[in-house]
Amino acid sequence: MDLREKAKQLLESGEVKAVLGFEPGTHGTRRPAFARSAARSEKLTFDGEQNLASYVTRKEVKRLGRVALAAKPDTLRALLQLMAERQIKEQDVLPLIEDGAGQVSELAGAEAIEQHLALSPKELKPEDRALLDRLGKMTRQERWDFWQGELARCVKCYACRSSCPMCYCEHCTMDCNRPQWVPVPSHALGNLEYHMTRAMHLAGRCVECGDCGRACPVGIPVHLLTFNAEESVHAQFGQRAGASSKLDYALSTFRPDDKETFIR
Amino acid sequence: MTEPFEPKITAFVCNWCTYAGADLTGTSRIKYQSNVRVLRLPCTGRIDFMLLAKAFARGADGIIISGCHPNDCHYTSGNYHARRRWMIYRNLMDFMGIDTQRITFSWVSAAEGAKWAELVNEVTTGIRAMGPYAEYKELANAGVE
Amino acid sequence: MADTYQLSSASLDLLFAALAADGRRILAPTDRDGRSELNPVSSPAQVARDYVQTALSAKETVFPKVEQLLSYTLKPGEVDLADAVPKARPTVLFGIRPCEASAFAALDAVFNWDTRDAFFNARLEQLAVIGMGCTRRDDACFCTSVGGGPGSTKGSDILLTPMAGGYLAEVLTDKGRAIQALAPDAFQPADGAGKAALLADVPAAFDQPALTAKLPALFDSPLWAEQALRCVGCGACAFVCPTCVCFDIQEEADKAGGRRLRAWDSCGYHMFTLHASGHNPRETQGARWRQRVYHKFSYYPERYGKLGCVGCGKCTRACPVDMNLQEHLVEASQVNP
Numbered sequence: 001m002d003l004r005e006k007a008k009q010l011l012e013s014g015e016v017k018a019v020l021g022f023e024p025g026t027h028g029t030r031r032p033a034f035a036r037s038a039a040r041s042e043k044l045t046f047d048g049e050q051n052l053a054s055y056v057t058r059k060e061v062k063r064l065g066r067v068a069l070a071a072k073p074d075t076l077r078a079l080l081q082l083m084a085e086r087q088i089k090e091q092d093v094l095p096l097i098e099d100g101a102g103q104v105s106e107l108a109g110a111e112a113i114e115q116h117l118a119l120s121p122k123e124l125k126p127e128d129r130a131l132l133d134r135l136g137k138m139t140r141q142e143r144w145d146f147w148q149g150e151l152a153r154c155v156k157c158y159a160c161r162s163s164c165p166m167c168y169c170e171h172c173t174m175d176c177n178r179p180q181w182v183p184v185p186s187h188a189l190g191n192l193e194y195h196m197t198r199a200m201h202l203a204g205r206c207v208e209c210g211d212c213g214r215a216c217p218v219g220i221p222v223h224l225l226t227f228n229a230e231e232s233v234h235a236q237f238g239q240r241a242g243a244s245s246k247l248d249y250a251l252s253t254f255r256p257d258d259k260e261t262f263i264r
Numbered sequence: 265m266t267e268p269f270e271p272k273i274t275a276f277v278c279n280w281c282t283y284a285g286a287d288l289t290g291t292s293r294i295k296y297q298s299n300v301r302v303l304r305l306p307c308t309g310r311i312d313f314m315l316l317a318k319a320f321a322r323g324a325d326g327i328i329i330s331g332c333h334p335n336d337c338h339y340t341s342g343n344y345h346a347r348r349r350w351m352i353y354r355n356l357m358d359f360m361g362i363d364t365q366r367i368t369f370s371w372v373s374a375a376e377g378a379k380w381a382e383l384v385n386e387v388t389t390g391i392r393a394m395g396p397y398a399e400y401k402e403l404a405n406a407g408v409e
Numbered sequence: 410m411a412d413t414y415q416l417s418s419a420s421l422d423l424l425f426a427a428l429a430a431d432g433r434r435i436l437a438p439t440d441r442d443g444r445s446e447l448n449p450v451s452s453p454a455q456v457a458r459d460y461v462q463t464a465l466s467a468k469e470t471v472f473p474k475v476e477q478l479l480s481y482t483l484k485p486g487e488v489d490l491a492d493a494v495p496k497a498r499p500t501v502l503f504g505i506r507p508c509e510a511s512a513f514a515a516l517d518a519v520f521n522w523d524t525r526d527a528f529f530n531a532r533l534e535q536l537a538v539i540g541m542g543c544t545r546r547d548d549a550c551f552c553t554s555v556g557g558g559p560g561s562t563k564g565s566d567i568l569l570t571p572m573a574g575g576y577l578a579e580v581l582t583d584k585g586r587a588i589q590a591l592a593p594d595a596f597q598p599a600d601g602a603g604k605a606a607l608l609a610d611v612p613a614a615f616d617q618p619a620l621t622a623k624l625p626a627l628f629d630s631p632l633w634a635e636q637a638l639r640c641v642g643c644g645a646c647a648f649v650c651p652t653c654v655c656f657d658i659q660e661e662a663d664k665a666g667g668r669r670l671r672a673w674d675s676c677g678y679h680m681f682t683l684h685a686s687g688h689n690p691r692e693t694q695g696a697r698w699r700q701r702v703y704h705k706f707s708y709y710p711e712r713y714g715k716l717g718c719v720g721c722g723k724c725t726r727a728c729p730v731d732m733n734l735q736e737h738l739v740e741a742s743q744v745n746p
Contacts, residue, residue, distance in 0.1 A: 027726075028734050032639045041392075058694075059693075060634070060693055085378075127357075135359070140358065142361070143361035144362070146361070153446070155644075156672075157643050159729050162642055163729045170679075180672055183661055184438075186343060187475045188402075188406035190475075193317055193640035196356065197354055197359075200313050200353060203352045211729070215466075215641075215645075217464055218445075218464055218465065229355075236351050250352075251348055251349060252345070254344035256335065258344070258399070260350075261371060262371060263347065263350070263369040264368065338615070408475045
């Protein structure tokens with residue numbers, strides 16, 4: 001059965017209180033859609049890019065009850081990471097996956113998710129690969145100029161933060177004003193410090209869905225910053241976000257023989 | 265007549281090893297360049313990466329971060345966590361174009377008074393040659409109408 | 410009283426040169442990686458050709474994203490206070506759409522309501538607007554539903570409408586006449602009879618006066634929570650909106666002194682109305698979304714006699730989850746209270 005039928009079945013049986021999928025949006029885009037009744041499931045599809053896992057920690061969604069969601073590999077990784085960080089329980093969410101023929105099945109439980117993900121290797125998008133290669137060839141000065149140029153457009157709308165499934169803190173460090181760690185206004189320092197902080201807070205937690213970069217209304221490739229932190233963790237410590245529902249967070253663990261080359 | 269550039273170096277050091285080591289440098293009467301401003305923390309594990317960003321934002325031309333050698337942390341594992349943090353942050357800073365040559369990480373124990381002096385001297389001389397970290401300082405006033 | 414002229418593409422170069430010679434900065438939409446953004450330009454060739462809207466709005470020219478209000482230095486027993494003086498440069502906004510041009514009136518309603526905001530006014534005074542009528546629209550536009558239109562002259566000092574060989578030019582205000590006087594030869598007489606045919610077709614999507622009248626009865630409707638389910642609570646819509654004016658004031662200081670800055674803020678943030686007591690009158694995203702709609706379509710008309718929305722659609726285009734304002738308003742128009 002397809003997502004529409006599956007959603008109807010799940011909602012009519014009361015197994016879930018809402019099914020999150022996608023529907024057509026403005027200008028031929030796709031956007032998240034909530035179906036809370038069989039009638040509203042008519043438009044639901046798997047066709048969309050946003051990481052729906054960012055909704056499962058929102059209180060307005062939690063209040064609805066158990067939810068099913070159309071899950072891509074990145075969504076599944078995010079769900080596992082959220083379980084590892086104890087933000088959701090296995091039974092609170094029902095991931096739905098789609099096979100090549102459009103048939104939808106349930107992935108009930110963390111173990112099922114882990115097994116499914118083992119078959120879905122992570123891949124970088126070609127445009128991201130190209131930009132990273134370009135940045136890799138730049139000198140330090142050129143990279144500084146590149147990022148300062150990009151960040152100058154930032155208006156601190158926090159679309160990046162809000163669309164990230166791992167940015168669920170009710171009181172983000174940006175909101176803290178005693179002390180005010182990072183300046184609120186979107187001037188040069190405020191922008192640089194915000195994006196650095198967010199990238200570091202995502203290190204070892206980022207599932208590399210790229211939603212943050214897509215969300216940016218002025219087109220700054222902020223996802224490359226969190227990707228850098230995440231890839232750094234993976235390359236140096238072997239750990240990966242979203243690999244398991246058991247927490248394996250690189251920055252709260254260590255090995256006595258962690259190797260680096262720069263400490264004197 | 266302008267004065268020659270003297271770098272401001274901020275040093276984040278742990279209380280039990282490097283700070284004590286720096287004390288030893290003093291009691292041993294070993295001279296070293298006085299550009300360094302020492303900030304004492306209980307452990308390198310307490311050093312938030314934002315502190316380093318703040319040092320540059322507040323006008324530091326160079327930064328030293330130093331603590332107990334691995335396996336010798338007064339709190340057992342603080343320096344291991346710090347090391348991991350630095351490994352990630354250093355890569356991120358470099359990716360964003362921040363001059364990581366202006367940041368020096370080291371392990372200096374309470375017995376290494378001589379090492380502390382050598383470290384500070386080398387870093388200070390190096391930063392003096394690099395000049396002020398002007399492009400970071402310019403950020404402080406940029407982007408405000 | 411509008412005087413209508415014809416401006417050839419070639420004489421636009423003349424006009425730009427004359428504006429620059431008069432010491433004015435020209436800001437216009439320029440192309441960048443598939444987006445258009447407002448940037449200083451020196452020639453018409455740099456202006457984006459085929460764009461519908463810029464991502465950010467022109468409100469930055471009179472209400473910057475970060476603005477210094479004052480600064481001070483501290484010495485023992487002494488505070489040396491310096492009011493910031495806005496660095497308002499004579500500026501011409503070239504090529505912005507009629508919807509954006511009309512938005513300045515909505516900003517003015519707030520910034521000159523009970524106190525005259527010196528910063529806003531200093532910048533507005535130095536600003537002239539050469540608008541560009543729309544021969545194209547996209548699915549997010551709904552100017553005609555809110556009293557505007559692709560050829561509306563509201564807020565422009567000169568309105569250009571693209572036509573074969575150049576532009577129709579309506580010189581509308583004293584500021585517009587002053588610009589014309591800088592390059593009088595560029596403006597050839599013409600009649601504006603053909604204007605309507607040049608413009609994009611934007612049928613009205615909903616009856617705004619009827620919606621405004623209906624909103625008080627809809628306040629407790631579950632509609633708003635339902636619409637807001639996919640809203641992620643960022644500030645993108647408020648920040649790109651040419652009429653949104655909410656701001657935060659931040660102090661950045663240390664023992665030696667400091668500065669006070671004004672920065673954009675958004676009613677979509679969950680902490681926007683968080684009280685020090687911990688109580689939040691707009692605790693859910695539904696309540697915050699409702700606020701956005703009501704502020705623009707109910708409270709603004711009530712308080713200022715004008716709408717807080719110009720139908721530009723920037724919010725819709727900027728939203729990471731496509732909260733299409735027009736669509737939501739159409740739905741609200743149709744729902745029973």
